[in-house]
Amino acid sequence: MSKIFVANLEDIDPKGARTLRIEDTEIALFKLSDGSVKAVENRCPHKGGKLSEGMVCGTAVHCPLHDWKIDLASGRVYEPDDGCITTSRTEIDGTSGSVYIVL
Numbered sequence: 877m878s879k880i881f882v883a884n885l886e887d888i889d890p891k892g893a894r895t896l897r898i899e900d901t902e903i904a905l906f907k908l909s910d911g912s913v914k915a916v917e918n919r920c921p922h923k924g925g926k927l928s929e930g931m932v933c934g935t936a937v938h939c940p941l942h943d944w945k946i947d948l949a950s951g952r953v954y955e956p957d958d959g960c961i962t963t964s965r966t967e968i969d970g971t972s973g974s975v976y977i978v979l
Contacts, residue, residue, distance in 0.1 A: 877979070879979070880977050882915070882966075883896075883913075884974060885911075885913070888905055888913065890907055891908070892906070902917070902919065903918055909934075914935075914948035914949060916948055916964070917962040920942075920944055920961070922944050922957065925939040925941035927940075927946065949963065950963065951963040965977070966978065
């Protein structure tokens, strides 16, 4: 198991997103209202919309193109739509506020 530093917690706006690239994949980091950070593939499975540009509501993000609702923890698309995106586990260092993606 390895960890990659991806951001400082204070650099991610509440209910906002930041993007980064790990190898060939663009990742969106979302800071939820409870302070947790979720990391997901920054691409809607429907038409490839950039999820980082979508609106966060609770623990889901709405794709900015066609309003597909995607759970940020599981990556599953809410019904009646269907699909899934890749998610990554994150860790936050409680002392420094550093955010890591766990590979």
